[in-house]
Amino acid sequence: MTAAPVEVTRPSARVALVRIARPDVRNALNQAVLQGLEQAIRAAANEPEVRAIVLTGSGTQAFSAGADLGELAGIDARAAQRTLQSGQRTMRLIEASPVPVIAAVNGLALGGGFELVLACSFAVLADSAQLGLPEAGLGLIPGYGGTQRLSRRVGVPVAIHLMITGEWITAARAYELGLTPVPPAPVGEVVDVAVRLGERIATRGPAAVAAILFASRHGLEGSLATGLELEAGYAAIAIASEEAREGVAAFLDKRSAVFADVDRPVDLR
Numbered sequence: 001m002t003a004a005p006v007e008v009t010r011p012s013a014r015v016a017l018v019r020i021a022r023p024d025v026r027n028a029l030n031q032a033v034l035q036g037l038e039q040a041i042r043a044a045a046n047e048p049e050v051r052a053i054v055l056t057g058s059g060t061q062a063f064s065a066g067a068d069l070g071e072l073a074g075i076d077a078r079a080a081q082r083t084l085q086s087g088q089r090t091m092r093l094i095e096a097s098p099v100p101v102i103a104a105v106n107g108l109a110l111g112g113g114f115e116l117v118l119a120c121s122f123a124v125l126a127d128s129a130q131l132g133l134p135e136a137g138l139g140l141i142p143g144y145g146g147t148q149r150l151s152r153r154v155g156v157p158v159a160i161h162l163m164i165t166g167e168w169i170t171a172a173r174a175y176e177l178g179l180t181p182v183p184p185a186p187v188g189e190v191v192d193v194a195v196r197l198g199e200r201i202a203t204r205g206p207a208a209v210a211a212i213l214f215a216s217r218h219g220l221e222g223s224l225a226t227g228l229e230l231e232a233g234y235a236a237i238a239i240a241s242e243e244a245r246e247g248v249a250a251f252l253d254k255r256s257a258v259f260a261d262v263d264r265p266v267d268l269r
């Protein structure tokens with residue numbers, strides 16, 4: 001019997017802990033994880049006594065290495081679209097949760113893993129953590145909200161640089177960029193720091209907390225919704241592309257991708 005890819009525990013009465021449990025593949029996000037996260041967050045947010053949810057990865061190497069490239073390699077266009085929509089739905093659920101979700105980033109957060117951090121309302125980074133969006137090197141784009149949420153955290157120039165170069169940033173650099181106001185913590189303490197933050201949040205009025213989360217996003221809501229639609233459209237183009245097939249195959253073959261020249265850029269009309 002395969003272990004559940006998402007585990008939920010209760011480190012304190014008011015705080016639920018949701019852990020991605022696929023350390024052998026750096027907590028990669030396959031469909032089972034995305035659905036498990038959706039169920040876990042929905043269930044925890046619907047428990048009246050839960051005032052905060054901490055989300056982390058198993059092991060100390062990765063929070064999550066992003067979408068499961070092994071699962072992506074063999075899927076057809078319809079399944080790819082389903083995967084895209086499933087991930088977007090999970091991120092949106094986390095972002096819109098009236099009970100704040102705190103990412104306890106215990107290691108690498110790459111691609112969809114970084115997008116998972118960006119969907120959370122709070123983040124505590126391990127000082128050994130690194131974050132990056134390598135999708136363009138796979139012929140993909142950040143399709144789980146990264147093109148919209150990163151720029152809203154760190155500004156468009158930095159977001160574009162990170163998405164196109166695929167460069168990783170350290171936890172210290174992420175803190176400098178304002179990705180989180182919480183200073184990096186030792187990896188062995190990152191969950192405890194996040195749980196303590198959850199307990200502090202639990203002392204605030206739960207209705208007030210939910211209202212602040214909704215109101216603070218409202219200003220972005222319209223543009224965010226439009227932006228996410230635009231991203232979804234371009235992600236759908238990318239996932240059906242020869243570039244993506246070559247990028248994902250190259251990763252799995254443990255070789256560098258060789259992308260053919262394009263005769264024209266993506267239709268920008």
Ligand SMILES: CCCCCCCCCCCCC[C@H](O)CC(=O)SCCNC(=O)CCNC(=O)[C@H](O)C(C)(C)COP(=O)(O)OP(=O)(O)OC[C@H]1O[C@@H](n2cnc3c(N)ncnc32)[C@H](O)[C@@H]1OP(=O)(O)O
Nearest residue numbers: 025028065066067068069080084111112142143239244245
């Ligand atoms: C075919 C046409 C394309 C169809 C596309 C359909 C798309 C559908 C929707 C997508 C929407 C976008 C979502 C998101 O924005 C996109 C992504 O997240 S893309 C993934 C981005 N992540 C990465 O590129 C990271 C890849 N991993 C690495 O770079 C390295 O593994 C690492 C994380 C830096 C760790 O390196 P090491 O410590 O050296 O360890 P290994 O490399 O040996 O890894 C150990 C083990 O884990 C497996 N693994 C790691 N990452 C992934 C992953 N993302 N998916 C699946 N498996 C992963 C790795 O293969 C090793 O396994 P083993 O070889 O031991 O079996």
